[in-house]
Amino acid sequence: AHEVLGSLGDGPSTAQDTQAAVHALQEAGCALILFAGGDGTARDVCSAVREEQPVLGIPAGVKIHSAVYAISPRAAGLMALRLIEGGLVRLSSGEVRDIDEAALRDGKVGSRHYGEMCVPVEGEFMQHVKQGGMESEELVLVDLADWLAESWEEGVRYVFGPGSTLHGLAQNLGLETTLLGVDVIESGQVIARDVTEAQLFALIDGHPARLLVTAIGGQGHIIGRGNQQISPRVLRAIGLEHLRVIATKRKLGTLEGRPLRVDSGDPALDEAFPDAVRVWSGYREELLYPLG
Template identity: 80%
Template structure:
């Protein structure tokens, strides 16, 4: 039986800026590593590839040397061929673009790439029209509609393709934020092009919808409810986003729009924390976690808030998680479930099938959750 040929590109630096609270990974790898952040792109790619182990004998991967693919494929026992060479230093955008060119020349059926929006831009810059690609989410900023909703979903969708299932092809937008502006609290996004991506069921994430999704009156009501129910000496973690930033403003608190902040006894005790700082604040202290959903996409964890890591979630407790989202924001999902992608499959599976959403004054909704 002839082999099914897949391409694989791993951006080993993707996602480093998330746990460090740096709003992205472009040009700050050394800074993130100095804070003790460990690379996770290979781990997230492993989750995707685990879904392909059942069809391993039917596959041959084409990939780049070392940490850009060959190392992980060898560890997992996948047949693979290595193309090209890497320099002595860290991988670069040029390496990704060159990898796309080599994989296309080799005639792979699908290129899997692990990274974030910066990686998608590099793929878009080199890909030829009609070449199918699929992103394994491993970055900080994942606005683009070319990524699966989770690493596991990327693997499941690829397996369906390998097994001969009918998989539609569609155009997915590549979008990216200006990270320098993001670190200054300004959101500046632009469109970079479109990629040909496999699309089936609920495997592919939607493009993030920008703009203010929350109504002022609802946020005022939510603030009044929260103010009535503050628990003394409990630390409230406010995740990033305009909904929670607006909620804090209604409470008279100065939080960061795109960072993670901690509030105790009605005042901000830590602003724009990175993962290690957050863990120290909650590991032996009662805490509550407030997050919001990305409008039009549905992720509540794993997109732009990687400071809220698996160990932070375990320290706080999944039962102490609350989603804050107006009905208007939930309406942008058009019936799709909320999503979690913590980076650990076992932890994702521990979440309930539906979560409680604060949508107004003393108004809680039960909304479906998927992984």
């Protein structure tokens, strides 16, 4: 099934049409925006896309200097298929470049940096996990703790969901949290442990907050299993854009390609979740993983 967003007017399309399409796709919650063209198209997309939105270029232009394109149209299709089938797709920052027209007028051929976009990159993570070179869960949690410590925001309350992954992460940050409960951290200190839904809502309502969750149970639920304190009104108060999924590649590998799941008890809210989520899986390492 597919849905057509927006419409084109008469005459050739322009950069504004590309930008409008990007805005529409983002508002629709697309997990990955695919676009075809060359460096000019990449510049147009870059000018409209949000920093965190994954995109992938299908090479179809005369000149391509930008590192946001797959090496071939087939490679782009395989990357998209990998995501659809539940493969682990790493995200990285890709540079957008185009011909430096000022230099070209002076008879020099060179390219100029115009920005960066979030792009999926090739990497056989699933195969690595299966082949016995198992990553050390303990070391990965140390790496994740370092990244989280670097990204702490002052005045923001961090809600830690239950599970051994987040409990281990908190321990590496020197925080005493509960293994099976929901805890709230602010300014590097635990301000509430094992909160009820009502207590949690009171702590985050009208206050900047971030929600950290991991996959609970064998079905990969990030919401609705073992963390009922994180209710629909709590999720709305925090904002889905402030959700952080934390999971090692090893844990994702146990899902064997099955998507992560949400079951908040509110079907309309569940529909508002994106088709894929960014998962913190190591130090400054993110994966794009399907959400069913």
